[in-house]
Amino acid sequence: MxxxxxxxxxxxxxxxxxxxxxxxxxxxxxxxxxxxxxxxxxxxxxxxxxxxxxxxxxxxxxxxxxxxxxxxxxxxxxxxxxxxxxxxxxxxxxxxxxxxxxxxxxxxxxxxxxxxxxxxxxxxxxxxxxxxxxxxxxxxxxxxxxxxxxxxxxxxxxxxxxxxxxxxxxxxxxxxxxxxxxxxxxxxxxxxxxxxxxxxxxxxxxxxxxxxxxxxxxxxxxxxxxxxxxxxxxxxxxxxxxxxxxxxxxxxxxxxxxxxxxHVRPADLPFKNIEEMVKILGLGRTDALFPHQREAASRSGHALLVAPTGSGKTEAAILWSVNQKANGDCRGRIYYLLPYQASLNAMHARLSRHFPESVSLQHSRALQALYRNLLEKGYVPEKAEIVAHREQALARLCHHPIRVLTPYQLLRGAFRLKGYEALLTDAVDGLFIFDEIHAYEPKRLGMILGMIEHLRRNLGGRFLIMSATFPSILAGVLHRVLGEVVHVSAGDALFKQFARHTIRIVKGRITEPAVLEQIAQRASGGESVLVVCNTVATAINVHRALSEPLSSIAIVSELIHGRFNARDRFGKEQNLLMKMGTRNRQQTATPAVLVATQVVEVSLDIDFDTIFTEPAPLESLIQRFGRVNRGRRHTSCDVHVVTEPLGGQGVYEKEYVAGSLRILEENANTIINESQIGPWLDRIYAGAIHEKWAKEVSDCQEEFAVACLANLRAFQSSDELAEAFDKMFDGTEVLPKVLVTEYENALDQDPLRSGELLVPISSGQFWQLRRADKVLSSSGADPIVVDVPYDSIHGLKLN
Incomplete structure (x- = not known):
């Protein structure tokens, strides 16, 4: 033949x-x-x-x-x-x-x-x-x-x-x-x-x-x-x-x-060049960009981007990705990675305004978030449910050219969860934008770095990693996994232009009457006050203690933390954005008080006049400060840090908290120049702290490489690794006993709404409830019903 x-x-x-x-x-x-x-x-x-x-x-x-x-x-x-x-x-x-x-x-x-x-x-x-x-x-x-x-x-x-x-x-x-x-x-x-x-x-x-x-x-x-x-x-x-x-x-x-x-085709973005993207993002003309945005738009290859909070890092990252695609260096999908669901939801909404029908949302509660947003847009429940399910299905099909997700969604590929080959194939030549990478604790960061290195070496991934702060120790490990990296910085002039916070040190604990009185006085003077606590229990106590003095001056304080169900938290966030959103704030002061935990650090585009916060690692404090004077309505606003406790409260390492407070005390009563934060962090992460952090990151990266990447072969999804993944990343959701009747009614009338009544807790907290006989459901039941108080004001009260 x-x-x-x-x-x-x-x-x-x-x-x-x-x-x-x-x-x-x-x-x-x-x-x-x-x-x-x-x-x-x-x-x-x-x-x-x-x-x-x-x-x-x-x-x-x-x-x-x-x-x-x-x-x-x-x-x-x-x-x-x-x-x-x-x-x-x-x-x-x-x-x-x-x-x-x-x-x-x-x-x-x-x-x-x-x-x-x-x-x-x-x-x-x-x-x-x-x-x-x-x-x-x-x-x-x-x-x-x-x-x-x-x-x-x-x-x-x-x-x-x-x-x-x-x-x-x-x-x-x-x-x-x-x-x-x-x-x-x-x-x-x-x-x-x-x-x-x-x-x-x-x-x-x-x-x-x-x-x-x-x-x-x-x-x-x-x-x-x-x-x-x-x-x-x-x-x-x-x-x-x-x-x-x-x-x-x-x-x-x-x-x-x-x-x-x-019956769908994989979609690609229609834009072709930087000039077109500048217009889509609403940035005016190319010559009107900030220096770091112009530089990001002209650079090829991996990049570390450092710029002040609120200076358009997201736009700079999108311009970087367009440049990679325009030059033919990397033609893959755009992945925008963030650590928290609330910030993912906000970023999905933000990017969807610029790129309608081109952005997917991927996290464990994405379906409910999509449904909720559609209802907010005026969809009737039946139509909202259909559209939300379709959007989630398209995300599973790797349809959208832009994906907003947590790094844990990428790690599903390494843990060989069902369909991992499709996930990894779709990531070939991908453009990965990591925002707020400092937010991950060392063990999880080690796994993320291992995945970054795998995607770079084997699948041609390009990475832009950005933050308002980059300590040398973090930049060093990123250089190690990425190889050749371009540094893009906003420059001293822009950092000075964005200097907007004056450090104030307040002796004592945030629960002490003298500190609570200062908070109430600032609010009574017409200011909006953000109060950030490191634990849910402290936040609830502070909120209760402030309720009486604030109500006497007709101010209702709000409470937000991670143990509200999705329905109540979303309602609180929407109300907060209407009152305190950066776009809505005016020059005139709006008296208000929000008591929150660290969930406020990267989740909401809000703008307060001042903050009182418990001591925490400097990176976290900078993020908290970023919710004050965000729109630069004032030359500078006070950011208050109390001096106790220094032990980390089971949330942070004691050494990081103590070192951060020491730096702030040395610079008390001065305006923060964010260009100095990197050197401050280098001082904190010095000596034994440096060695401990680096070893923990390196050890976990190596363990991840041996357990997952070394066995990453086709045709063999792993039930054992899937179980380990669930334990590490998925956590647990519970239904408070007081909401059971409402849940059952919603299950009959509006099933997606029923999921909004579940409250996230850690696996450790779940087992504490199990040992205390507070779990009412039998093993394997869905949902897990717990006999723990819950209300829409205070959330789930575990303590």
Missing amino acids: EPIELCGFTVSQVVHKTVDTDHKTTLAEIWAKSPRPGSTRGETLIGHTAAVVARLGDLHELFPNLAERVGEPRLWHRAFWACVLHDMGKIAKGFQAQLRPGGESWGQRHEILSLAFIEWALPDGNEGDHPWVAAGIASHHRDISDITRLYSELDDSEDDPVSSLLAEVSDPIVEAVANWIAIDSSKLARKNKLPELEVFPDLPAHPAANFRELAVSRIHNALKAYRRLVRKLGEQPSSSSENLTALVLRGLVLLADHTASA
Whole structure:
């Protein structure tokens, strides 16, 4: 057989001796999907397959350098054939009956039957494609452990389930599939602008007879080849070219199949250059940008960005990402990573205003947050629920070009949670913007750094990491994982321009009458006062102590912390933004008092006149100060720090708190120049503190590399790692007993609203409640009901 060239593709001159020109009519009765609501016909097999290959073409357009990235020039060839053949086993009579109304489960796996057709598509096998295509087909629903359990490695057992598959397929259908592979596969490649592929299937003269004779042995051979490939991959480093190829091969097939099934295309951002983006972001003209924004917009490669709070770091980061894409250096998705859900929700809303329908929100409560926002926009509950579920589904499909998420969503890939190959494939050549990276404690930071290094080394990720403060110790570890890094700084002039806080040291504890009196006096003088405590218990006590003196002057204090349910916290935040949001503040003072915990540090764009705060690490204090005079309405505003307690209160390390307070005391009654914060932090993180912090970060990064990254191979999601992930990152949500009736009513009338009544607590707090017999639900029940007081003013009262 001599192949010929046609439109850049090599196709066979010989199909087989009898060409059934009516094969499409025959296959039109073969479904791949059940009928959608309101329809009586399911999606056809050839229609779905064409859609999957089309989505593969979209992915090639998004990731044109993927084959070079993983070092496998035949990647797209293998992915193409895996997509073409992945659902051919759905021709089975049992599967077709399953799709019809009233149909029962077939009991077999269609992807196993699909393996019978590989050798028609790849007749010679001299390029080593067979095992890879078999892996792409066999793994598009289940891991290899599931397939091996269902289909034994022994092909001569008396009850071999593969043998029974032959009776499921009729000869006319086999003939039609043969013709479709021979005639239409090359058309799909050309139509979807896939790279030059060797598309020359070789069909026997009598396909049905050939299938009856050889299908069972071909299926077993394909399964053996798949298993040998997996064993071979297990003998190589996880970062080897073949292991990376396996990850992205399965990722491509999953992404193409899932997006085709959902009838959506992966979206890309439409803008092309910096000038266009400056207008989209509402920054005026390019020459009106702050210096650090202009520099970020011109830099290629990894960058560390240091600029004052409120000086447009987010806009600078977006401009940096546009420059990477415009230069063709990195064409991947944009990931905007933040530590807390409240700040993620706010950033999603902010970016969505600039890029409608292009931004996804990914965290454990994203569905409720999306639903709530839609209701705020005036959607009726039924419509809001539909749209919120669709947005979440699109996020799972990796649809949006901009993702707002926590780093823990990326870590899901390293912990091999189900679908991890698709997540990691979608991250190839990604542009990762880390905001407020100082907020992570050393152990979690170690894992995040390990993931950053993996994404950079193996998947071509580019990183911009930004903060108002960068101690040398943090910059040092970032240099270690990123290699060559560009430093972008706002410069001394801008830091001086943004200097807006005068340090005031207040002796004693925040709960002492003298301190509480100062707070009340500032409020009675017409100022808005932010009070920040390190623990929920202290915040509740301070709020109670202030209620009486403030009510006597007609000021109602507000309380926000992490132990409110989503409904009450959202209501408090919206009310606060209306009164104290940076955009809403006027020159005139607005008397108000907010008592909060550290949740206020990075979550809300609010602007108070002054603050009283408990001692904390300097990075946290700077974030708290950033909620004062944020809009620079005044030349400078006082920021008060009490001197006790110094022990960290079980929240912070004592050494960091004591060192930070010492620095502030030395600079009491002076205006903070944020350019000096870096040197201050270097003094705090010196000597034994430096060594302890660096060791903790390094040890955890190494443990993460050994436990997760060293075993990051395709086809093998891990239940053990998934359980460890849940314990480390997901926490626990509980339903206070007092809200049970309301929850049950909401579950019947507005299910998404019911989730807003759950209160987040740590795993440690949950086990304390369990030991105290405060957990009323049986093990494994959902939701977990607890006998703990709760009200919308004070939240969950554990103490």
